[in-house]
Amino acid sequence: SMYLLPPGWEKDPALMTEAFVNEGVTTAHFIPAMANSFLDQVEMETEEKRTSLAKTLKRVFAGGEALAPQTAARFARSLPETAVIHGYGPTEATVDAAFFRYDHEKDRERMRLPIGKPVPGARLYILDSEKAVQPIGVAGELYIAGTGVARGYLNRPELTKERFLDDPFYPGERMYQTGDLARWLPDGTVEWLGRTDGQVKIRGYRIEPGEVEAVLRQIDGVREAAVVARTEGEETALYAYIEGQDQQTVRTELGKRLPAYMMPSSFIEMREWPVTPSGKLDRKALPAPGGAAERRAYTAPRTITEMKLAKLWE
Known part of the structure; x- marks a missing residue:
């Protein structure tokens, strides 16, 4: 089931934490800035309430912007049993195209958290300016293909033509040009590096x-x-x-x-x-x-x- 916070409660971490405990919320999605405000409140709560929250909140998804390793580490310290998943994906690819699950022991020293591997049904390409595949470790532009790619922008055919391109690897399908810089890491995950512009x-x-x-x-x-x-x-x-x-x-x-x-x-x-x-x-x-x-x-x-x-x- 889904619990919707009353209007305005997302701006009040104390009310949010109270609702999470009372309603037994198991899964939450945060913008990174909101996650830090939530963690501020968690760290101020009584041990009893923190324990209750830790028992119910099984996983936290963070997306919309890059999640700092320090924020993920705060979750690991305050709510050690809560899984932290770093998500990536623009609206043009039905929001979530890749996920990375944070492991505190392995990932706390990273400068950036990877955006992970593509979700089922999605494909990620990192290409150079000639649309050739970039080797592992080499930066290129990130493209998304697969079932999540949108049909285009409503009533904007020129912009659709510019951003939704023919997939050179799957004839007859299309890929979305994200405008993001990224690279493949040796472990098979993708690291986001910034915007091409x-x-x-x-x-x-x-x-x-x-x-x-x-x-x-x-x-x-x-x-x-x-x-x-x-x-x-x-x-x-x-x-x-x-x-x-x-x-x-x-x-x-x-x-x-x-x-x-x-x-x-x-x-x-x-x-x-x-x-x-x-x-x-x-x-x-x-x-x-x-x-x-x-x-x-x-x-x-x-x-x-x-x-x-x-x-x-x-």
């Missing part, structure tokens, strides 16, 4: 903001992170939004793990994140740099000489 060029270097986000989430204490590129005039810079750790610590730790040209120009501490109606992070609504949350803007080396000086001081 997400790359930016800063001071001559091509940078994928998703790569910086992944490293940020590896820093102790960082619960959530987002990195966006903003262009003012002819200058493009990266801005990092973080929760759970102070920006000076994050800047220092990030400097140990990334080359100088990938360092964000500013770090902005967040307490609440803007979200879309569907619960995903609304990147366009993130506060502009220069507010009270921003302190001591960092300027990355801009010339060879500055890079050499920075390296010496490191």
